[in-house]
Amino acid sequence: TGGPIALMINRAPINSGQSRAGIAFPGTGSKRRPLLSGTYVHEFNERPGVISANFVGGVGGNVLFDLNSEDSDYFEVAGGLTISAGNVDLSVSAESTVARQDLSGQTYRGSLSFKF
16 A cells, blocks of 8 residues: 555544533524624543654654644634525624634635525
């Protein structure tokens, strides 16, 4: 599978156990419905600090690579807006992580819904 120059990676499995607590403020308008939410996340499990790798036909032991630190407490925030015009809904939203050093994630969504 890849020959003697294939990369062989040894990594312990990463398991995640989280608790989440959040609050959402949905709008109730008939034409415009804003949404704002926030979630606190706590990660219980730790992940390995290194992975090791070498070429399949490599000489010597594996080389260790440090992994970045893992945040155990951070927040996720989201906001969006839905505009209704008759049988059509247009929605846009954005989500982001806050106070997290090991990963920065943003999501942007848009949708167009037709009601029959």
